[in-house]
Amino acid sequence: MPSTRGKARLHNPIYDIAAKVIHLRGYDSTSMSDVAQAAGLTKAGLYHHVASKEQLLYTILDYGMDLTDEVVIKPVQSLRDPRERLQQMIERHLRLILQERNHEVTVILHEDKSLKGAMRRKITERKKAYIRFVEGLVRDVLKQQGRKEMNPRLAAFALLGMMNWCYQWYRPGGPISISQLVRGMTRIFFNGILR
Amino acid sequence: MPSTRGKARLHNPIYDIAAKVIHLRGYDSTSMSDVAQAAGLTKAGLYHHVASKEQLLYTILDYGMDLTDEVVIKPVQSLRDPRERLQQMIERHLRLILQERNHEVTVILHEDKSLKGAMRRKITERKKAYIRFVEGLVRDVLKQQGRKEMNPRLAAFALLGMMNWCYQWYRPGGPISISQLVRGMTRIFFNGILR
DNA sequence: CCTAGAATACCGACCGGTCGGTAGCTCACC
DNA sequence: GGTGAGCTACCGACCGGTCGGTATTCTAGG
Numbered sequence: 001m002p003s004t005r006g007k008a009r010l011h012n013p014i015y016d017i018a019a020k021v022i023h024l025r026g027y028d029s030t031s032m033s034d035v036a037q038a039a040g041l042t043k044a045g046l047y048h049h050v051a052s053k054e055q056l057l058y059t060i061l062d063y064g065m066d067l068t069d070e071v072v073i074k075p076v077q078s079l080r081d082p083r084e085r086l087q088q089m090i091e092r093h094l095r096l097i098l099q100e101r102n103h104e105v106t107v108i109l110h111e112d113k114s115l116k117g118a119m120r121r122k123i124t125e126r127k128k129a130y131i132r133f134v135e136g137l138v139r140d141v142l143k144q145q146g147r148k149e150m151n152p153r154l155a156a157f158a159l160l161g162m163m164n165w166c167y168q169w170y171r172p173g174g175p176i177s178i179s180q181l182v183r184g185m186t187r188i189f190f191n192g193i194l195r
Numbered sequence: 196m197p198s199t200r201g202k203a204r205l206h207n208p209i210y211d212i213a214a215k216v217i218h219l220r221g222y223d224s225t226s227m228s229d230v231a232q233a234a235g236l237t238k239a240g241l242y243h244h245v246a247s248k249e250q251l252l253y254t255i256l257d258y259g260m261d262l263t264d265e266v267v268i269k270p271v272q273s274l275r276d277p278r279e280r281l282q283q284m285i286e287r288h289l290r291l292i293l294q295e296r297n298h299e300v301t302v303i304l305h306e307d308k309s310l311k312g313a314m315r316r317k318i319t320e321r322k323k324a325y326i327r328f329v330e331g332l333v334r335d336v337l338k339q340q341g342r343k344e345m346n347p348r349l350a351a352f353a354l355l356g357m358m359n360w361c362y363q364w365y366r367p368g369g370p371i372s373i374s375q376l377v378r379g380m381t382r383i384f385f386n387g388i389l390r
Numbered sequence: 391c392c393t394a395g396a397a398t399a400c401c402g403a404c405c406g407g408t409c410g411g412t413a414g415c416t417c418a419c420c
Numbered sequence: 421g422g423t424g425a426g427c428t429a430c431c432g433a434c435c436g437g438t439c440g441g442t443a444t445t446c447t448a449g450g
Contacts, residue, residue, distance in 0.1 A: 026308060028223030032436060044438080045400045053436065110305065112363075113221060154371055154379040157364055158357040165356025168307075169326075176349055184349040192387030227410060239412080240426045248410065 014039050014049050019060045019103035027057055027107075027114045057111065058119040064104035065126045071096050073133060082140040083190075089137055090189065091182045093163055098170055098178050106167050134160060138193065145194050155193050162188070209234050209244050214255045214298035222252055222302075222309045252306065253314040259299035260321040266291050268328060277335040278385075284332055285384065286377045288358055293365055293373050301362050329355060333388065340389050350388050357383070 017039045022030050032053055036046035050056045072092045079085045096105055108127070115123060135156040142152055162185055170181065213230045220229070227248055231241035245251045267287045274280045291300055303322070310318060330351040337347055357380055365376065 158383050161360025162353040162356035169352055188353050188387030192383030
């Protein structure tokens with residue numbers, strides 16, 4: 001019985017490689033042979049490290065959420081000023097998604113219905129928690145600035161949408177740099193919700 | 196050889212049903228037997244109407260783009276005022292995506308890499324043309340209002356992102372109506388790019 | 391330091407099942 | 421009696437996953 005319980009995946013390059021391949025071709029279109037080949041193994045060899053295809057995806061997604069907690073939520077929660085918190089969240093979220101490593105995070109954005117049952121429920125719950133976190137940041141800024149005519153949930157989804165859509169079109173080395181993108185979206189959103 | 200060339204699909208309910216099923220379960224996870232069953236046929240019966248699974252998807256996506264041309268691009272192009280054009284585009288785009296029929300359009304948003312070769316190139320080109328259209332609308336508004344510090348391409352992608360992300364969270368009958376959504380996003384984007 | 395033996399990493403071969411797609415037939419209707 | 425729509429039955433390829441076995445590495449006792 002392979003020892004794939006808990007967070008044993010740290011430092012295991014197989015999961016990084018798998019995340020890369022799945023990010024490129026999609027979960028359904030990626031066979032376990034593909035993953036094995038990319039990792040320099042046979043399929044049977046891969047199954048020594050992984051319990052099932054679904055557990056492989058779950059581990060990747062769960063690690064992607066761990067990364068988000070650590071790189072976005074934690075640093076932002078230590079800040080005082082609501083505007084500073086929201087601005088930092090936008091910058092950190094965008095950099096997390098667009099930095100070329102971090103395939104685990106980008107996989108989260110398009111592999112929604114691939115998981116089933118308990119695993120799916122857990123990931124969905126973590127994603128919802130993140131949405132509530134963003135909505136809270138937006139709500140605090142709106143309250144501080146006395147703008148009660150804007151729906152904070154709608155605004156939060158708008159913000160998440162324009163940020164998460166970036167992986168569809170952003171290309172490193174293209175005409176728009178990450179810094180420009182951060183500045184542009186920050187301005188659009190702040191001006192957008194504060195008149 | 197079945198006659199599936201050209202735009203023979205009009206009025207053929209098979210494509211509507213297929214679009215619905217593919218929209219619900221995803222292209223890769225949907226087998227031709229699934230589509231056949233949903234259409235009340237056997238798989239062989241379905242293949243009498245359809246040349247291949249890929250051609251089925253292509254036809255659906257192409258029709259989705261036809262719909263977009265007709266419902267969004269054409270009406271907007273007949274308007275004069277740049278601000279009116281942009282505002283109308285936002286409203287029409289959102290309503291097209293969120294209305295419960297129009298599965299063909301929503302399929303476009305998440306079935307990117309499923310097509311290959313020439314078919315993929317054609318759909319990609321139509322999608323790019325639409326992006327250029329949106330970017331042009333944004334650019335005209337920025338020019339009219341004398342805002343040259345905002346990058347119109349970046350702004351266009353931000354707008355497309357927040358609109359297209361809606362299908363991930365919007366549920367008819369939920370706390371946010373389509374009209375509220377249109378008003379909210381219109382305000383965020385106009386305020387966002389015009390200070 | 392050597393070595394027995396346990397644990398780990400990995401492989402070739404294979405399994406049951408499902409996939410996209412096809413051949414060849416029937417049958418209703420003009 | 422020809423034609424299009426539909427069916428049953430089937431194909432080869434590939435899928436996720438497993439099995440028995442084999443190198444390789446780690447560890448403990450003398």
